[in-house]
Amino acid sequence: MTWQKIKIRKILTESKVPSDSPDPDKRITVKLNVKGVEKRPFENGIEGGTKYYIRRAGQFIYGKQNLFKGAFGIIPSELDGFESSSDIPTFDIHEDCLSEWIFYFLKQGDFYKSLEGLAKGTGSKRIHPEQFFDIDIPFPSREEQQEIIKKIKSFETKYDTLQSELKLQSELLTQLRQAILREAVQGKLVPQDPADEPASELLKRIRAEKEQLIREGKLKKEKPLPPITPEEIPFELPQGWVWCRLGDVTLKSESGKSFTCEKYPAEYPEWGVIKVSAISWDAFNEKENKALLRNTQPTLAYQIHEGDYLISRANTEDLVGKSVVVGKVSLNVLLSDKSIRFLFSSKVDKHYINLLNNSSIAREYYKEVATGTSDSMKNISREQMYSLLIPLPPFAEQNRIVEKVESLMTLCTQLEAQITTSQQQAEQLMQTVLRDAFTNPDIMEEAELLGEEKATLFETEQLRLF
Template sequence: MNPDVFFKNFELLADAPNGVQKLRELILQLAVMGKLVGQDPNDEPASVLLEKIEAEKKRQIKEKLIRSESFAPIKEDELFFKIPANWEWIRLGQIGDWGAGSTPNRKNPDYYDGTTKWFKSGELNDGYIIESEEKITDLALKECSLRLNKKDDVLIAMYGATIGKVAILDTEATTNQAVCACTCFTGVYNRYLFFLLKAYLKYFASQGAGGAQPNISRIKIVNTVAPLPPLAEQKRIVSKVDELMALCDKLEARRQKKQEIQSKLNSAALDKMLSAENQEEFEQNWQRICENFDILYDNPENVGKLRQAILQLAVQGKLVEQNPEDEPASVLIEKIEAEEKKLLKEGKIQKAKNLQTVDVEEIPYNIPNGWLWIRFGKIAPHIEAGWSPMCEKRPKEGEEWGVLKISAVSWDVFNPSENKALPSNLNPRPEYEVKPNDFLMSRANTSELVGKSVIVEDTIPKLMISDKVLRLFFSSYSFKKYYNIFNNSQTARFYYAKEASGTSSSMKNISREVIYNMPVPLPPLEEQKRIFVKVEQLMGLCDELESKLRKSREDSGKLMETVVRGLLEGGAAEI
């Protein structure tokens, strides 16, 4: 592919998934391959430049300014890609004086709080650095193995999570042992080296893999094979990279602004839906969202807000019209209470604690005529927890028994594959086996997911609920799928977040008492069923919209991949 085509389609490519970041990486890769700017036959070739660099290096060695260091000849199989004819392959140690720093003894207070800047690898910011978090004394410089780096030296991090991070010193400074610095020889533009090292980030990270803490050594760095252009072209490359990176900054800012506007428009549209006074008004607002979906949403993840709005509208009675012919909730609750008394008398359930009438202060929103606010325990009078023995760290196989993990019930759809195999030396407890149509809920989970529920549509045999998964038993006068909608709505989410116990947000707990006492809106039974049908219909539309968005993103991603392959043709896919 002609680079000119790439530049003309630059902004289009930025719209691909993670497009701007991929463009930044591609710019650097093209730069060090000699494909970002044209070659000028009038430039002094890199072979002549390299001879001058070698002459300067010998002079500095003779004057004992640097140490002598030899490098092995470069082999054909070490080359990453093809380079222009007037470029040369070199080892990084040939184009500069490299040296790592050290950490003065922390136990010696005379080494710290001085005037010499001392940088650690975490302070490298992929740009210029001038102020260090700590400073050391002249005594530390004298007594410790420290290298005093010059202004304009290029730094690279060698250890841990920061491996491959780079910076340019805008001041004289030292570093710790996790940073290697390079003073470029005459003829090597430090900003070209800076971009070269950034382009090699993934390579350096791969070289550091394998140990408990990833690291690369100075020896690995100086022996790394890299391309050297003529000096004039180095400067043209840097100028072009600066230009394109500035464009990336603008595209990134524009995309962020677009997302902020979309978020505000999305919130306004959803607020209108949530504040709809009747079903007709809701339908109008919903249609408006569908017609402007491309404007309101540009990635599948945003559709989650729309799904939550649908659930909330459902449990507020705004999703379907009320039918005056429906048996009102006041009659329904009498039947539920009569059934509960009968079951108590027959000894089929235990008497629950007395549930108080829902106070006005507890009511989160108004509900339609014919509905009632009740406690969850009224329609789900019995809750059981399962069993959590020490299990194998793998899913069950074949006829083995397994125990559910909380992740099986955390994501709106029951996932039976999220289980751990019961050890063969333990007897299963069949009374806890999962059955179709079970209403399951997590009693322990993250603050965002605690209390999430699913209804088991289908399952596999010999799966048991754990003690962190609750099974709720409902009145025969209830429609479970409606209560699953409510239990996963924002109203229930806020309630569980408020009532859950536990100091860590990564593991919150809710008790049965908390669940029993949650205020729940009770519609007529027939309306519960209509609500479920409507929710399913609208969620299906969300699925279609998400699918279109994903297809669009996949197409953008494939376009980016095609462009990358075309531009890197003849070279390695990546450094």
């Protein structure tokens, strides 16, 4: 089966009904990435000389500057009578063409992205109706359009259901990760061993170690930490554990330096300065850096090495105070002034401190003490880091906890990979169905059956994660 192709101008007519009394609270905007048409948030300000036009439900609409970024759609009934400027034109559709036919044509295979070359102008480029009208579109009968769109929507419903389920599984996986950390730091993840040296004795030996280093001039005496009050203690500890503060197990800490950097990341053997994003996502990412300004000598004291424990002192509300234990380092990277390096006593496992610091206990603490007027940039002081409450287990149990957590997190990562693969496969299948609808209609039925088969496969084999 083949269809004739026509110019879009034959089925679209630009609508230019001016608004006699423009209303700032009745404005339309078109979201990017084919996310639909919606009411623009009300802006209470002085209206300029922009002319607005009345738009009607069922009209096709697009943004001149962002059509190739997915800014197009069909005006829904609840926005009937709303307005937009000529920068967001609308079009009446010929009675022989369904509005969804144009919508899905632009969406299939991300066809809209190929339209970037049509944009004209200097500065902000735009795709004007005259350029848009010259696009060729397959044009079957209205009855054929209805039949194909019905099949597309049927598959789209299954696709949306599948993606919703995958999103839920992803959210549950995030909760599972936090539950693992919570159980770990409450002593519920591995059994206690009465033969382990109690953490209270461990603390005594750490204090003695620090005092000896101070006497030898290798450490500076620090200000005493505040005593732990009963009101601070969030839960009861198992036998052999003890409450302390991060400063109790810290030998020393140091912040980085504010270096002048280039805008691009460093490549070996260049030197780079890490961004906070290098330590924001549970694993050290050395590629998140900015190259040191050319002809600037690096301060080697700030070089980051494998095994370093780093905390961000400045970040968003959700990420400030996040930490990592640095893995293998292949680039020359330096500590920034927004990150702190901690050196702990060898009598504590820094990997245990790291999982505690990234658990909900620490996250809630940092949110409470962080300063800054904007959620996008909060700060915590070194003193606040030192005051973080630590449920400290015996050293041998710390090791067992870390081993168990790493094992469970590996499983979570595998489950996460399954979810990602399922999401990608579902998206690819959706695009295949759309593409075939416009290029190979004879196999639409086959694609729909394949979609049902794939959806069933995902549901039975990949979604039962918990």
